[in-house]
Amino acid sequence: MENKIRELRRLSHLSQEDVAHIAHVSRQTINAIENDKYDPELTLAFKLAETLGTTVDELFNYQPTVVKRKENDVFWCEKYQCVLWKRAGIEKRNAVN
Numbered sequence: 001m002e003n004k005i006r007e008l009r010r011l012s013h014l015s016q017e018d019v020a021h022i023a024h025v026s027r028q029t030i031n032a033i034e035n036d037k038y039d040p041e042l043t044l045a046f047k048l049a050e051t052l053g054t055t056v057d058e059l060f061n062y063q064p065t066v067v068k069r070k071e072n073d074v075f076w077c078e079k080y081q082c083v084l085w086k087r088a089g090i091e092k093r094n095a096v097n
Helices: 005-011 016-023 027-034 042-051
Strands: 074-076 082-084
16 A cells, blocks of 8 residues: 655654654554555554644555456356365366255
8 A cells, every 4th residue: 555654754854763653653663654565554544644744545545456357266156156266176166056
């Protein structure tokens, strides 16, 4: 999830350590969030937004990932339910009523 923490932190002349202290987390946590390696819990997201003078919506940019369906891995039954099988040789099975 992309965020503006680094940008807003620098505009406020705050270090990662400063933000971490205010938010009651480690500097490493702030670093991981800034580098998109960790998505904060909701309470931390609100605390960071408050600390940086913005809203959670403005601070974080959520981009849902698109999962592509592999036709050979998914078989749809008549009732629109699917069963997933690994490619380890399991063949298509009949739908269970």
